[in-house]
Amino acid sequence: MNNKDFKYPDTAAYNFVIKTLDSKGITPEMISSMAYDLQRVFFPNLQMERVRKATTDVLHKREVLNNAMVGLELDRLATEGKLKEPLQSIVMNDSGVFGVDEGIALNIANIYGTIGITNYGYIDRDKTGVIKKLDEEKDGVSNTFIDDVVGAIVSAVSAKVAHENN
Ligand code: MG
Numbered sequence: 458m459n460n461k462d463f464k465y466p467d468t469a470a471y472n473f474v475i476k477t478l479d480s481k482g483i484t485p486e487m488i489s490s491m492a493y494d495l496q497r498v499f500f501p502n503l504q505m506e507r508v509r510k511a512t513t514d515v516l517h518k519r520e521v522l523n524n525a526m527v528g529l530e531l532d533r534l535a536t537e538g539k540l541k542e543p544l545q546s547i548v549m550n551d552s553g554v555f556g557v558d559e560g561i562a563l564n565i566a567n568i569y570g571t572i573g574i575t576n577y578g579y580i581d582r583d584k585t586g587v588i589k590k591l592d593e594e595k596d597g598v599s600n601t602f603i604d605d606v607v608g609a610i611v612s613a614v615s616a617k618v619a620h621e622n623n
Contacts, residue, residue: 470519471522474521481600483587485509491586491611492614493505495579495615499619503622507621511617514617521610524565524609525606531602532599533599535549536549548601549599549601562609564609565610566616569616569617572616577608592604
């Protein structure tokens with residue numbers, strides 16, 4: 458039921474996402490660094506400070522926080538064995554035909570338009586650095602959503618930086 462008096466908890470949502478990413482070893486600085494590496498090719502004079510500012514802005518957007526929270530919570534519930542079957546097995550085994558993780562990622566990558574989408578596609582194929590590590594970690598932990606969430610946030614930051622430089 459929609460409660461018109463409900464006030465969206467911006468700070469709590471931001472803290473939730475930052476804390477959950479941090480518990481998996483992902484910091485805003487790492488996100489900035491990945492976005493910087495992607496955009497430096499196109500903008501040789503790019504300042505890291507600009508990318509840090511874009512990262513902060515992206516991480517405060519409700520669309521980003523909402524999609525990130527849903528994905529990160531599904532990973533947690535799957536890791537704790539709390540989803541109902543067959544969803545539990547599908548998420549836990551990161552089934553290639555599931556696609557909801559990529560759907561959530563596209564919701565995030567899309568906020569700054571098509572540049573975010575193309576960057577996400579590149580990151581998803583390339584699976585660099587920390588995203589590769591998350592994708593490969595398999596010891597009873599679900600990282601089905603977090604790798605896409607992080608890749609999508611990096612893509613959104615890249616797109617924001619690209620738009621600001623054009
Ligand atoms: Mg995934």
